[in-house]
Amino acid sequence: xxxxxxxxxxxxxxxxxxxxxxxxxxxxxxxxxxxxxxxxxxxxxxxxxxxxxxxxxxxxxxxxxxxxxxxxxxxxxxxxxxxxxxxxxxxxxxxxxxxxxxxxxxxxxxxxxxxxxxxxxxxxxxxxxxxxxxxxxxxxxxxxxxxxxxxxxxxxxxxxxxxxxxxxxxxxxxxxxxxxxxxxxxxxxxxxx
Amino acid sequence: xxxxxxxxxxxxxxxxxxxxxxxxxxxxxxxxxxxxxxxxxxxxxxxxxxxxxxxxxxxxxxxxxxxxxxxxxxxxxxxxxxxxxxxxxxxxxxxxxxxxxxxxxxxxxxxxxxxxxxxxxxxxxxxxxxxxxxxxxxxxxxxxxxxxxxxxxxxxxxxxxxxxxxxxxxxxxxxxxxxxxxxxxxxxxxxxx
Numbered sequence: 001x002x003x004x005x006x007x008x009x010x011x012x013x014x015x016x017x018x019x020x021x022x023x024x025x026x027x028x029x030x031x032x033x034x035x036x037x038x039x040x041x042x043x044x045x046x047x048x049x050x051x052x053x054x055x056x057x058x059x060x061x062x063x064x065x066x067x068x069x070x071x072x073x074x075x076x077x078x079x080x081x082x083x084x085x086x087x088x089x090x091x092x093x094x095x096x097x098x099x100x101x102x103x104x105x106x107x108x109x110x111x112x113x114x115x116x117x118x119x120x121x122x123x124x125x126x127x128x129x130x131x132x133x134x135x136x137x138x139x140x141x142x143x144x145x146x147x148x149x150x151x152x153x154x155x156x157x158x159x160x161x162x163x164x165x166x167x168x169x170x171x172x173x174x175x176x177x178x179x180x181x182x183x184x185x186x187x188x189x190x191x192x193x
Numbered sequence: 194x195x196x197x198x199x200x201x202x203x204x205x206x207x208x209x210x211x212x213x214x215x216x217x218x219x220x221x222x223x224x225x226x227x228x229x230x231x232x233x234x235x236x237x238x239x240x241x242x243x244x245x246x247x248x249x250x251x252x253x254x255x256x257x258x259x260x261x262x263x264x265x266x267x268x269x270x271x272x273x274x275x276x277x278x279x280x281x282x283x284x285x286x287x288x289x290x291x292x293x294x295x296x297x298x299x300x301x302x303x304x305x306x307x308x309x310x311x312x313x314x315x316x317x318x319x320x321x322x323x324x325x326x327x328x329x330x331x332x333x334x335x336x337x338x339x340x341x342x343x344x345x346x347x348x349x350x351x352x353x354x355x356x357x358x359x360x361x362x363x364x365x366x367x368x369x370x371x372x373x374x375x376x377x378x379x380x381x382x383x384x385x386x
Binding site for chain 1 (some may be wrong): 214215216217218219266271272275298299301302303322327331332333334335336338340341344345346347348349350351352353355356368371372374375376377378379380381382383
């Protein structure tokens with residue numbers, strides 16, 4: 001359906017309401033109040049609450065996946081790819097926290113439809129490929145559990161939606177570097193010789 | 194209030210219903226149907242849906258916190274403490290996935306009340322202390338961001354509620370060892386000399 005002029009406001013309001021109340025606990029009336037329109041007017045924009053959920057989460061999910069696909073095709077060391085995965089993921093959280101929170105809370109790993117399950121799996125698989133490439137090149141430890149590493153990195157990134165204070169790109173870059181260092185080097189001191 | 198005889202069944206049913214539908218999307222009627230009693234009879238057990246939520250999440254949250262406090266007092270290397278944090282956390286997920294899922298989805302880091310915020314913070318602080326001790330002893334890298342490490346470990350553990358298939362204690366131990374190896378040693382191959 002054509003999107004009337006306040007579409008972006010409606011989606012932004014839905015992101016705030018869903019991230020605060022949860023999708024199940026939020027009503028279309030809550031969203032209408034947040035954006036300052038009558039509930040009936042919302043039906044010019046959507047046909048159901050699910051429509052709004054997918055409108056909230058789709059652009060960032062697609063951006064993240066598109067970036068991971070492009071990175072996969074590049075000829076870069078695995079450690080650099082891991083750093084870029086973390087950086088782009090955290091930059092999106094920094095710019096769009098309420099939207100990403102809704103994705104993490106309501107969609108990721110929850111199997112709500114084949115399309116979203118496929119997107120989740122493809123992202124997970126592209127992240128795992130980074131670890132697989134690193135092991136293959138001899139840069140990463142041959143005993144590394146690549147699936148566990150990918151799931152743990154994605155878990156640590158997604159968990160940031162619960163504690164990260166957004167709106168500071170320099171902080172986002174610093175957190176990305178710290179997280180990458182932990183996944184690349186671990187906590188143990190590396191003693192020379 | 195005194196708990197009639199089917200209390201454990203009611204809490205188990207609530208854990209399943211909340212983990213499937215989300216707390217906001219689930220009704221007391223859903224819980225009554227799941228346990229096979231009339232909705233009115235549920236009020237012999239609880240006065241509100243919130244009562245049920247806290248009954249679902251409290252025992253495991255208290256067990257996890259109690260274990261972390263005991264571990265804090267022990268004279269063990271930080272690397273061994275980290276391994277035990279991961280092991281106990283994953284064992285609880287293995288034994289009680291629906292209950293832990295509800296905690297992760299509805300409570301952790303969401304600031305729903307002072308009591309739960311304090312429990313979250315204490316657990317986070319105890320996990321961070323493990324990294325701080327390791328840095329202090331010279332076992333862990335002096336450049337480690339201990340807060341980021343603790344948050345990332347807890348994030349990776351909590352994220353397991355979205356993908357872990359429970360009921361296999363041997364698998365739980367294996368995953369705990371893999372996750373600990375990643376946080377201790379990182380992905381990079383450690384070359385000798």
